[in-house]
Amino acid sequence: MNAMIRTFAVLLITLACAAPAFSAAAQPPAQEPQEQFRPVTELPPQEQYPVLPLLVGAYVFVVVVLFVYLFSLARRLAVVQREVERLDADLKRTSRA
Amino acid sequence: MFARAVWLILRKDLTVEVRSGEIAYTTLFFAVSCILMFSFALVREGRGPEDGAAGLLWIAIVFAGTLALGRTFERERQSETLRALLMAPAARPAVYVGKLLGIVALLAGVEIVLVPLVALLFQARGMLDHPFWLAAILVSGTIGFASVGTLFAAMLIRARSRDVLLPVLLYPVIVPVMIAGVRGTAALLQPAVDTAILQFWLALTVTFDVVFVTLALWTFEPVMTD
Amino acid sequence: MPKWFMPAAAVCGVMFAVSPLIIANAPYEATMGLVQKIFYYHMPSAWMFLTAAIVCGVASVRFLATGNLRSDRTAWAAAELAVLFGLLTLVTGPLWARKSWGVWWVWDARVTSTLVGWMIAWAYLILRRYGGPGSEKLAAGLALFGAANVPFIYISVNYWRTIHPPTTVVPTLVVDMGFPLMWCVATFLLLFIVLMKLRVRIEEQRARLDAIHLALDA
Numbered sequence: 330m331n332a333m334i335r336t337f338a339v340l341l342i343t344l345a346c347a348a349p350a351f352s353a354a355a356q357p358p359a360q361e362p363q364e365q366f367r368p369v370t371e372l373p374p375q376e377q378y379p380v381l382p383l384l385v386g387a388y389v390f391v392v393v394v395l396f397v398y399l400f401s402l403a404r405r406l407a408v409v410q411r412e413v414e415r416l417d418a419d420l421k422r423t424s425r426a
Numbered sequence: 427m428f429a430r431a432v433w434l435i436l437r438k439d440l441t442v443e444v445r446s447g448e449i450a451y452t453t454l455f456f457a458v459s460c461i462l463m464f465s466f467a468l469v470r471e472g473r474g475p476e477d478g479a480a481g482l483l484w485i486a487i488v489f490a491g492t493l494a495l496g497r498t499f500e501r502e503r504q505s506e507t508l509r510a511l512l513m514a515p516a517a518r519p520a521v522y523v524g525k526l527l528g529i530v531a532l533l534a535g536v537e538i539v540l541v542p543l544v545a546l547l548f549q550a551r552g553m554l555d556h557p558f559w560l561a562a563i564l565v566s567g568t569i570g571f572a573s574v575g576t577l578f579a580a581m582l583i584r585a586r587s588r589d590v591l592l593p594v595l596l597y598p599v600i601v602p603v604m605i606a607g608v609r610g611t612a613a614l615l616q617p618a619v620d621t622a623i624l625q626f627w628l629a630l631t632v633t634f635d636v637v638f639v640t641l642a643l644w645t646f647e648p649v650m651t652d
Numbered sequence: 653m654p655k656w657f658m659p660a661a662a663v664c665g666v667m668f669a670v671s672p673l674i675i676a677n678a679p680y681e682a683t684m685g686l687v688q689k690i691f692y693y694h695m696p697s698a699w700m701f702l703t704a705a706i707v708c709g710v711a712s713v714r715f716l717a718t719g720n721l722r723s724d725r726t727a728w729a730a731a732e733l734a735v736l737f738g739l740l741t742l743v744t745g746p747l748w749a750r751k752s753w754g755v756w757w758v759w760d761a762r763v764t765s766t767l768v769g770w771m772i773a774w775a776y777l778i779l780r781r782y783g784g785p786g787s788e789k790l791a792a793g794l795a796l797f798g799a800a801n802v803p804f805i806y807i808s809v810n811y812w813r814t815i816h817p818p819t820t821v822v823p824t825l826v827v828d829m830g831f832p833l834m835w836c837v838a839t840f841l842l843l844f845i846v847l848m849k850l851r852v853r854i855e856e857q858r859a860r861l862d863a864i865h866l867a868l869d870a
Contacts, residue, residue, distance in 0.1 A: 574797065578790075578793075578794070581793055582790060584784075585783040585786065586783060586784030595794055598772045599798075599801075602801075637800060641800060645796055649789050649793045
């Protein structure tokens with residue numbers, strides 16, 4: 330255990346030595362990411378149409394996948410549950426016999 | 427005590443390798459054939475893909491390394507030597523470090539052959555102009571790969587489908603190390619080498635090495651105990 | 653199933669049904685317009701993916717340290733949910749990106765490391781399914797590396813040249829956008845808990861099945 334802690338300490342020190350080189354080579358962003366979402370109430374006119382399949386597709390995808398998974402879980406649980414009950418009944422029968 | 431156990435295990439592996447050469451030669455041959463296949467497939471009119479050399483070098487190292495890992499631990503499994511090692515009074519982490527250094531040594535030997543070959547076939551002579559930087563990137567990247575690979579290969583010794591499972595488990599985890607290694611090597615191929623970028627990728631690789639080796643040291647013991 | 657399960661599932665269902673209405677009422681974003689609304693499902697999915705990876709890692713540590721089988725079942729369930737929510741994140745993200753960045757995919761730090769984390773979760777499931785006996789401990793070892801990937805995913809977007817919005821976006825949201833987001837996060841979190849409970853239950857029943865088989869054979 331002590332050897333582990335010692336090893337860890339050595340490795341941590343190595344990491345600390347690596348850190349300055351890390352921060353020294355900061356990269357300037359190629360394209361500025363958005364720092365904040367700014368709300369508006371009116372959509373600019375050119376924004377409306379091509380987006381709809383993407384938007385609807387995203388939401389439909391999420392809902393469908395979640396439903397499929399939920400359904401799969403419920404079915405798996407039912408199968409195992411049925412098997413457990415069947416064997417439970419068998420066990421009770423054989424222990425009574 | 428720890429260092430002595432590591433040295434003994436490393437020496438055992440190196441001795442077996444020097445005597446039989448089985449894993450070293452087959453790994454080397456496989457790595458070279460990988461590079462040759464890439465060359466056949468991708469070189470047109472004597473020119474390879476732009477900046478392709480770095481990526482192809484690392485792919486060959488990873489594929490060859492995966493084979494070597496599989497073979498090394500298969501040999502341990504067949505002779506039941508791993509169980510003997512784990513029963514020996516050496517600390518478990520020492521067994522891990524010993525095996526790790528053995529794999530790194532093997533891959534270093536493979537890389538010494540691969541680098542000039544890649545430089546030649548893919549017009550990447552720039553790689554050879556800064557040997558110390560290249561060595562640093564290759565060593566730290568190889569340690570990153572081998573640290574996780576040794577742990578997973580040892581873990582999988584008794585598992586079913588272990589040959590297929592090793593790459594399945596290993597490759598996602600080492601992707602960050604590979605990216606850093608490839609980017610660092612690619613930085614060396616630029617006409618004007620930017621040392622800041624080089625240092626950045628090297629530092630990132632070293633960070634991954636530290637994290638991976640630490641995690642592997644923690645995990646090796648509980649995972650190898652039955 | 654415990655008493656809280658059915659009410660929780662019902663509440664979750666209702667919250668999901670209501671969420672599109674709440675999202676529709678949120679204001680549009682100035683530069684991204686309508687497509688930005690994918691954000692309200694994309695972010696909670698991403699957060700649940702990271703949560704699942706962390707839960708899997710922590711449960712795996714407990715399992716390796718104590719051998720507690722319940723921790724192992726939790727870890728397996730969490731890995732499956734990580735694959736699920738990771739899938740949702742990695743599909744809704746590109747659908748949004750296609751409009752706002754002009755490309756389906758970029759190989760930047762956050763997107764790549766999210767993909768890697770997702771693949772680690774997949775690898776966990778493959779290992780549990782095909783690794784044979786003893787694969788619980790091996791999978792736990794793998795899960796540790798997956799969990800170590802999580803902080804990297806989260807902070808990468810703040811330090812690397814990347815086109816993905818940084819983490820400053822969420823704290824600086826106006827209330828009209830913050831409320832739908834929090835609603836969806838709460839919905840997804842409730843869903844996460846419900847799904848975890850269901851999945852762990854399956855494993856518990858399977859363990860019971862094994863115990864009964866053993867008793868019958870004895």
